[in-house]
Amino acid sequence: MSNPLTQKLASLANFSPDDADALDRLCRNTFDIRAGRDLIRVGDRSEQVFLLLDGWACRYKDLPDGKRQILAYLIPGDLCDPHIFIFEEMDHSIRALGDARVAAIPKQVILDLTDRYPALARGFWWSALVDEAISREWLVNVAQRDSYTRMAHLFCEMWLRMCQVDLARDGTFDLPVTQEQLGDTLGITPIHVNRVLQRMRAEGLISTNRRQLTIHDVDALQDAAEFDPRYLHLDARTPA
Amino acid sequence: MSNPLTQKLASLANFSPDDADALDRLCRNTFDIRAGRDLIRVGDRSEQVFLLLDGWACRYKDLPDGKRQILAYLIPGDLCDPHIFIFEEMDHSIRALGDARVAAIPKQVILDLTDRYPALARGFWWSALVDEAISREWLVNVAQRDSYTRMAHLFCEMWLRMCQVDLARDGTFDLPVTQEQLGDTLGITPIHVNRVLQRMRAEGLISTNRRQLTIHDVDALQDAAEFDPRYLHLDARTPA
């Protein structure tokens, strides 16, 4: 149960110790990645899936004019690239944000495993659909909310997701992300990110410290964010 | 082969006449929906999947402050709600745009079918991943591009998707969408949508007529849109 994926999927019903064991055994072949390194690049063809064990990563796309969009944050327990089961090539890249540790799992191992443990197959599917739901909510966020609300929304989401894998304490969690990267996530300039952060700090909602974020009043932040956690499809055992 | 889903999946390899037959047989139980009606609403629990046979629909979310975001367009051949295999409740709604016709397929039929025809299972999975890829590209679009480019990008995408199911002729296809709905799709006000459309018309790129869009110069529009179709993962047999 040291495994963050197990932890995440355990919030689903029908998850036997057997299933959990099978999952834990996946994480033999691990290695470390330095901050800022790409795990996978656009156009790559890979024979293995990466499971993020420690640290953060992001999916992103570079545009021809030099702009960049971060499409998703990956935190411990997230699978980086289930796409390779179907697509020939990745249509986006994945990069480590802080230093990170991943397990490399051969395609075939996943296929065998899901054959043998239906609860796992269902877990992976569930997880893929949650990722999709998050992506939809990000679209809503960027398209409809102003920059302040948008950022508040992102923080609420990441807080809940970090809670789910037990990586948040008292509203504090790692957020190994520069202001520029926040901008590339939310579709605003880094300068404006800075101003929004200052406002949130001034209002006592958050504070930041060495790439850690502390949310002082989760309820207030959720209100400011128009945040409704249902899209995360967290089941049963979740905080607040 | 009268079936748009068959048409779409046929662009995948390894698709036998048997598979196609199985698909065609799904479309027995069809019915019509009037424009503007919801097929599925947030919170619904459904025992069947809807396959769109004719007309357009959209996924959307309503926000507490009355704003609305359109998350995806569904065109003939698209499955409306594969989510129900995993999630208890829909986290968004689906609405017919023009008048539409759908087939209602019981969950269990899909499950049996994919057991029996692995090529179909793979086809559905492929299709789900393409939807996800499109959703990611919409995020890029809304977050990074100005309103003109954004709209051009949407038109390019819809043109290609309509081509894929053979519903576009000479750059002309149905677009049963009001300017307000375009705004809700792209995150801009309907007034601004109007101005952008006028500019595109003035530049001779497009014209609109009774809910039909004509693209006069696809290449020029793709250039204006910074459009790179790879994210659609159209295989082999596709136009231009």
Next chain:
DNA sequence: CGAGATGTTGAGCTGACTCAACGGGAGTGG
């Protein structure tokens, strides 16, 4: 201890918004 990356501040600009009004077409009922 130097240098590049990251964060902060100020000032002016602009793409898209708001508000407000008007026009035209498609359906409806008399």
Next chain:
DNA sequence: CCACTCCCGTTGAGTCAGCTCAACATCTCG
């Protein structure tokens, strides 16, 4: 067949959130 109405599209004018450009400060790490 016409009048009415409602929805949709169009136009104009003023405003503002967030952008650009340009410094400067601070931090991290080799």
